[in-house]
Amino acid sequence: MLDLHVHLLGHNDREANRENIRAFLDEASKRKLKEIGFADHDYYWDQMNFPLIREVAEDYPHLAVRIGLEAEYRPNEEGRIRHLLEQFPFDFVIGSIHEIDGWIFDIPEEEYMHRKKEADELYSGYFDVVTRAARSGLFTTIGHFDLIKVFGVRPSTDILVLADEALTSVAEHGLVLEVNTNGRYKPVQEFYPEQRLMEEIQRRGINFTFGSDAHCAAVVGRDIDEARQLLRQIGVRSVVGFASLDKVSYPLD
Ligand SMILES: [Zn+2]
Ligand SMILES: [Zn+2]
Numbered sequence: 001m002l003d004l005h006v007h008l009l010g011h012n013d014r015e016a017n018r019e020n021i022r023a024f025l026d027e028a029s030k031r032k033l034k035e036i037g038f039a040d041h042d043y044y045w046d047q048m049n050f051p052l053i054r055e056v057a058e059d060y061p062h063l064a065v066r067i068g069l070e071a072e073y074r075p076n077e078e079g080r081i082r083h084l085l086e087q088f089p090f091d092f093v094i095g096s097i098h099e100i101d102g103w104i105f106d107i108p109e110e111e112y113m114h115r116k117k118e119a120d121e122l123y124s125g126y127f128d129v130v131t132r133a134a135r136s137g138l139f140t141t142i143g144h145f146d147l148i149k150v151f152g153v154r155p156s157t158d159i160l161v162l163a164d165e166a167l168t169s170v171a172e173h174g175l176v177l178e179v180n181t182n183g184r185y186k187p188v189q190e191f192y193p194e195q196r197l198m199e200e201i202q203r204r205g206i207n208f209t210f211g212s213d214a215h216c217a218a219v220v221g222r223d224i225d226e227a228r229q230l231l232r233q234i235g236v237r238s239v240v241g242f243a244s245l246d247k248v249s250y251p252l253d
Contacts, residue, residue: 001032001210001221002035002064002209002224003036003037003211004035004036004037004039004066004068004092004141004178004209004210004242005037005070005094005180005210005211005212006037006038006039006211006212007038007039007040007041007070007214007215008021008040008053009041015047016047016048016049018052021057022056022059024038025060027218027221028063029060031221033063034064035064035065035248036065036066037067037091037092037211038065038066039069039211040069042069042084050067050088064241066091067090067091068091068094068141069085069090069093070094070143071093071094071095071138071139072096072097073095073096073129073136073138073139074099075132081136081138082138090245091242092241092242093138094142094211095133095136095139095141095143096142096144097126097130097143099129100125100129105148105150106150111151111187119154119156120162122153123162124162126147127163127165127166130166130169131166134169135173137173140175140176140245141177141178141242142175142176142177144180144192144193144211145166145177145178145192145197146194147192149183150183150186151186151188152187152188163197163200167204171205176206176208176247177201177206178192178208178209178211179191179210179211179231180212181210181227182213182214184223191223198230198231198234202234207238207239207247209239209242232252236252
């Protein structure tokens with residue numbers, strides 16, 4: 001299978017050197033992945049070393065090693081992201097929303113704010129930004145589609161209503177959504193997106209990919225097999241990876 005969301009640099013706690021790249025590719029090989037995609041946070045741009053990843057990848061001919069980016073989407077910063085994307089021929093680009101109007105909402109210190117706000121407004125504010133990200137034309141993928149649930153706060157309105165416009169934009173622009181297994185290790189303790197959304201994504205014909213969101217080599221590919229089984233159960237027959245921004249299809253068997 002594939003894992004198209006791993007962080008070589010972690011939270012900027014390690015270097016993009018040979019040894020660390022190998023650790024990620026060794027774990028991917030051990031887990032029998034066919035494709036792995038590096039997608040470090042755009043704010044560590046100066047620490048990235050794409051040519052070295054390409055070089056080390058030559059020792060792993062059985063593994064498709066892709067280079068992407070997890071870009072922080074803010075509606076007023078599309079120019080900044082576009083400029084970054086012009087600097088390197090990326091295989092894929094994840095647009096992620098960790099911030100609503102300057103509020104970084106997914107860090108533990110902000111959990112209390114999730115409980116103070118009106119849950120439906122919290123969700124609609126988040127999905128508005130997701131919609132804009134999908135329409136920006138900058139990304140191949142939207143990261144952790146329902147990240148706003150991270151602390152387990154649930155809306156009273158149906159999630160399919162709250163996410164409707166965002167899903168429509170994702171479909172219209174041919175974007176891919178990941179099953180991001182890392183949510184299981186957050187307070188909400190479930191994959192992103194939740195199963196009801198997965199079923200709706202499938203119903204709308206939007207493609208899936210997989211991401212562990214690993215910030216260290218040891219958890220590359222974590223729970224991807226389970227995510228694969230889950231997608232199969234809801235009738236998904238293939239997922240996609242990326243090469244030079246083009247989708248590459250992988251049957252789920
Ligand atoms: Zn993220
Ligand atoms: Zn990430």
